[in-house]
Structure formats: structure tokens, C-alpha cells
Amino acid sequence: xxxxxxxxxxxxxxxxxxxxxxxxxxxxxxxxxxxxxxxxxxxxxxxxxxxxxxxxxxxxxxxxxxxxxxxxxxxxxxxxxxxxxxxxxxxxxxxxxxxxxxxxxxxxxxxxxxxxxxxxxxxxxxxxxxxxxxxxxxxxxxxxxxxxxxxxxxxxxxxxx
Numbered sequence: 001x002x003x004x005x006x007x008x009x010x011x012x013x014x015x016x017x018x019x020x021x022x023x024x025x026x027x028x029x030x031x032x033x034x035x036x037x038x039x040x041x042x043x044x045x046x047x048x049x050x051x052x053x054x055x056x057x058x059x060x061x062x063x064x065x066x067x068x069x070x071x072x073x074x075x076x077x078x079x080x081x082x083x084x085x086x087x088x089x090x091x092x093x094x095x096x097x098x099x100x101x102x103x104x105x106x107x108x109x110x111x112x113x114x115x116x117x118x119x120x121x122x123x124x125x126x127x128x129x130x131x132x133x134x135x136x137x138x139x140x141x142x143x144x145x146x147x148x149x150x151x152x153x154x155x156x157x158x159x160x161x
Contacts, residue, residue, distance in 0.1 A: 003052075010052045017048025033104055 003013040021044035028034040054060065077085060 010056070013052040014045075014049050017052075018045050021045060021048070031104070 003016060008016070021041050024044075025036040025038075025041045028036040055063065073081070074085070
């Protein structure tokens with residue numbers, strides 16, 4: 001709606017909103033713990049078209065009046081308001097960075113993890129036992145393995161026994 005009130009055509013406003021939403025959904029492929037959603041994309045596009053359409057209704061001039069007053073205050077604020085806006089922006093940026101770090105942090109807690117190994121494979125196989133890797137070249141664990149303990153019994157209940 002903002003682009004529409006700034007003089008952009010409805011087609012251009014809808015295109016910008018669609019491309020922005022598409023970019024956000026595609027970016028979510030690269031962010032661990034996030035998943036792109038076709039529903040989000042479609043609702044964002046519908047919201048863009050609806051907001052753009054509202055600017056053409058009787059509500060448009062009232063919204064434009066409020067928008068232009070807000071833009072005047074935000075683009076040329078008095079010094080005390082500018083100080084408050086700068087502080088609010090700094091606090092919001094700090095909160096966003098902090099929450100992003102907390103929400104996107106790995107979900108694994110520190111502690112001991114047990115990997116299940118089928119003991120029959122160990123007894124009957126002539127293949128070497130590889131810890132932290134497998135038979136494919138360059139497909140090895142790229143971290144540090146410490147405190148390794150090998151038991152001659154299962155520490156957890158094996159399914160079916």
C-alpha cells in the first residue's frame with residue numbers, strides 16, 4: 001500500500017511485493033531450522049494485492065493523509081524525537097540480533113550421545129570399524145571426537161529384544 005501511495009502503479013506494486021515474498025521464501029532454504037512455505041508466499045501476494053487495492057477505495061485518501069503526516073515526522077523529526085527514534089532503532093536491532101542467535105541456535109544440548117551400532121555387523125563383518133566416517137572418500141566427520149568409550153554390551157534397549 002505504501003508503494004501505491006507513493007505513486008507506483010498497482011501492477012508494479014504487486015510485482016515488487018511478489019518478488020520480495022519469493023525472495024524471502026527462497027532464502028529460507030539456506031537458513032537452518034527454517035522451511036519455505038507455499039502458503040506463506042500466496043498469503044503475502046494476496047496481502048500485497050489487497051493493500052494495493054485498498055489505496056483505490058474511499059479509504060485511500062484518509063490512509064494517504066495519515067501516511068504523509070507520518071512520513072513528514074519521520075523524515076524531518078525534531079532533535080528530541082530523532083534521539084528517541086535512534087535509541088528505539090538501536091534497541092530493536094539489538095533485540096533482533098539476540099533473538100536470532102537464540103532462536104536459530106543448534107537444538108542439541110551439551111552432553112553424551114550414544115550411537116547405535118548393530119553388534120551382529122561387528123561380529124560378522126570383515127570391514128574396518130570407522131568412527132566419525134564411512135567408506136566414501138572425504139565423507140568424514142569434520143569435528144572433534146573426544147571421550148570415546150566402547151562397551152561390550154548395549155547401553156540402551158535394542159528394538160525387538
